[in-house]
Amino acid sequence: MSRVVYALGRVLxxxxxxxxxxxxxxxxxxxxKQLSDRNVPVPMQIEGWTGxxxxxxxxxxxxxxxxxxxxxxxxxxxxxxxxxVLIQGPVDHGRPxxxxxxxxxxHLVRRALARRLRRVTASAARR
Numbered sequence: 001m002s003r004v005v006y007a008l009g010r011v012l013x014x015x016x017x018x019x020x021x022x023x024x025x026x027x028x029x030x031x032x033k034q035l036s037d038r039n040v041p042v043p044m045q046i047e048g049w050t051g052x053x054x055x056x057x058x059x060x061x062x063x064x065x066x067x068x069x070x071x072x073x074x075x076x077x078x079x080x081x082x083x084x085v086l087i088q089g090p091v092d093h094g095r096p097x098x099x100x101x102x103x104x105x106x107h108l109v110r111r112a113l114a115r116r117l118r119r120v121t122a123s124a125a126r127r
Contacts, residue, residue, distance in 0.1 A: 014074035017086055021066030024059065032059040087113050 024031045032055040035042075046054040065085065072082035 010073060010076070010079075014070040017066045017070030018074070021063045021068075021070060024063035024066065028056065028059050028063065031063065032056040035059060035062075083113075 032053070035058055036055045040055070040058065042054045042058050044054065046052075046057050050057050052060070069082035069086050073079050073086075
């Protein structure tokens with residue numbers, strides 16, 4: 001039973017990030033505008049290196065990271081690394097971080113995910 005729940009949890013968690021990354025890819029202009037409106041620090045040299053506007057490049061990179069790490073968790077390849085990247089990275093779900101203590105809420109969610117990840121990896125190491 002616990003293996004089924006573990007597999008279901010892995011699928012559902014990875015699905016959240018794959019869908020979010022896909023949505024960001026489908027509206028890359030809007031995602032780049034959100035990043036620029038929030039004044040995310042991005043080096044100016046990126047435009048010269050890539051030929052893309054800097055926020056657009058960061059939007060593509062962020063969406064790719066969400067999809068790639070979500071798929072990595074789904075297939076079980078380097079799951080600890082992928083989960084750590086997703087926990088540490090900024091995840092935007094369409095609402096400003098400043099609304100009603102959104103930063104605090106985001107910090108608490110990340111901390112809870114990190115705690116759960118430590119428990120899962122510790123129990124997997126005991127097996």
